[in-house]
Amino acid sequence: MKKVYYLKTCNTCLRILKELNLPSDFILQDIKTEEITSKQLDEMKALSGSYETLFSKRSKLYKEMDLKNQDLEERDYKHYILEHYTFLSRPVIIVNDAIFIGNSKKTVALASKAIHSN
Known part of the structure; x- marks a missing residue:
């Protein structure tokens, strides 16, 4: 599976x-x-x-x-997380059987490597 869970209204996700x-x-x-x-x-x-690990402790609602x-x-x-979308740490990127959660530079770099090495 190759999927990204994100928020269209989040500038960080879009970037x-x-x-x-x-x-x-x-x-x-x-x-x-x-x-x-x-x-x-x-x-x-x-x-x-x-x-x-999927839960965002930086959510306003938290x-x-x-x-x-x-x-x-x-x-x-x-x-x-099921009750309100803001509790999911974003973005969540799934590349086959690997998952990358959140927006740290390290996470994004590892996701990019996984995406473009397939």
């Missing part, structure tokens, strides 16, 4: 997509207009190892809901 110069066989899913399904999230979890002072478990992370 990264432009930088990656994705081949045409990639599927792009704007998570605001096309919600993540439980099955898709489970597939991401299988590649990443946990829902927590602070507003005071989640940092709660003892969250895997099922909680899954619940919140």
